[in-house]
Amino acid sequence: MAVDKLIVLICTFGFFCCGHCQLNLSEGSPCSTNNINNGTCVRLYRCGSAVLTYLYRNAGFIDDKQLPGLPEICSYRNDGPVVCCTDCVFSEHDEFKESAIAPNGVLVSRHGPKAWKKCLDYFQRLPYPCHGKGEVELKRDWIEDNECHNVTLNVQVTVGGQDPKPWNFPHLALLGYGDTADAAQWLCEGTVISERFILTSAECTNAGVLGTVAYAALGLQSSVDYHEKWKIYNIKKIIIHPDYNEPSWYHDLALLETETQIRFDNEILPACLDVGFHDITIAEVAGVPSLNSDEIESKSNETEIETNDTKANDTTVNDTIANDTKANDTKANDTKANDTGMQTVFVDKLDRKICKGAYKPHNNLIHGYDHKTQMCYGVRKNGGDTCKRVNGSPLQIDQFRCQYTIIGVTGQSPDCGKPGVPDIYTRIQTYVPWIESIVWPDKD
Structure with missing residues (x-):
């Protein structure tokens, strides 16, 4: 299994499997790597090139063209290995100790709610499609005058413009x-x-x-x-x-x-929970559109979602979405069907005024739309509807077509997918x- 292979990789490249290669030198001692470069024995998290190599290799990056080799072990302390580091600058605050690798090789902080940390932990050890993939290069340039390495991390990330895969719901x-x-x-x-x-x-x-x-x-x-x-x-x-x-x-x-x-x-892979770290302007739902894909007018970027309660006002949903929606290569009216007719439908986050107008107080919503615990999204013109919309289904986002984040759970809607009536969801961030x-x- 992929998980078992990953465990082998961690053992192969992890510092804790290299007890036989210790130099038996204490922290602060001078050392050499391959008997060539002079270095200093420092704790792992003080040596940027070492800890970054460690993090990326544990995240599935094993290409030596992207990453330098692992340094030799000087010795061990209670909190981890002491390595022979040839970096020009050592960290004084262990800033990489709480770092992790996210999809496409993005370096992120582990600081945050439990759900965020679990999301990162799952990515490290489970076979997500982009595990170990991304444009990553950790360069070490030898500075002759200072006799040390200058370290540079380059991560190129492309967001948007990717077609949905045939099936995007392993969770x-x-x-x-x-x-x-x-x-x-x-x-x-x-x-x-x-x-x-x-x-x-x-x-x-x-x-x-x-x-x-x-x-x-x-x-x-x-x-x-x-x-x-x-x-x-x-x-x-x-x-x-x-x-x-x-x-x-x-x-x-x-x-x-x-x-x-x-x-x-x-x-089968778990999804992450929204903890407020992501852009949720455009989201995805699974649906069977009412329109045939040949009939979809993908050239239209207008939004013609209106509500009976906002027509009287001169505020249109199109104006609201234009202000709320950030530029994105993926149009919200673009859909891609798989062989069974199931589609990923892109929907736009709507302003709370639109939601309040669409969901005024009634028997099921005594106080009307509650922006703190709910959210609503709308489908663009001819973008198909989501009337597959089964209760409990996820409203999700994913910048990298890899590890999905759930931002909402489908609740009741009177006319699902109908232009003019946005769909309402339970807001996950509130309940984390x-x-x-x-x-x-x-x-x-």
Whole structure:
């Protein structure tokens, strides 16, 4: 398995597997690498070239043309190895100690909520499509006068302009109801976020006469997969957000704990949770558009989403989106279908005024649209609708077509995908502390 291969790589290139190559020198001692360059024994995290090489190799980057060789080990301290470093400048604050490698080789800080750290941890050890891929070069230039290496890290990142893959939901779960998995009815969806938990809407926890949700089917490679290809897990425990009150649309969120640990592979990978670090101007949903792809007028960049409550005002949704939407090579009205008709539909984040106008107070929303706990997105002209829109399905983003971040969970909408009525979602960022307290209660 890919995971097993990655573990081998970590052992092969990690400093902790090199006990036989110690120089038996204490920290601060002079040392030499390959008996050529003079260096100094310093802790790993003080040597920029060493720690960056270590981080990138552990993240799957093994091309020696991109990375220098690993330095020799002087000795070990309680907090890690002491290496023979030939850098011109040593770190005084261990700034790389809390660093990690994100998709496409981007160096990021691990500081943040538990969910962010888990996201980075998953990327390091699971076979995401862009694991170990990216335009990365760590250069060491020898400065003769100073007898040391000047270190430069170059990471080139291209965002946008990439077509969606045929199937972009390795984290998607179908939720089943019934006495047996074979006879179950699959009525809702959810998102795999850890080895034991699936995120969905609270209303998906019960299907009336069919009872509570009992099964989760994972490893879906198309919208019409045959059951024999599914990997089905029994649901052990249902945890509904404590503030949810049926049939209210507020706090419409739940966590499902599986009976056994979910086995990750190339077809099943967890999604990240939105913690406010990403641009969410344009997002993606899975849908079966009402229009044939040949009928889609992709040349149109206008937005003709209107609401009955905003027509009276001279404010149009088109003006709002024009102000809110950042320039992006991927147009929100572009869709790509796979062989089964399932499409990735791009949707635009709408201004809260538009959302409030579309969702005024009624029986299910006593106070109307709540921007703190909800969000709404709209489909551009002729961009197809998302009336596949199954409750509990994810609203997601991904800059690199690799590791997806869930920003919303599908709730109820009166006319899904209909131009003029934006779709409403539960805002994940607001609920991250609650999710963390259940999914990763013991993590720092």
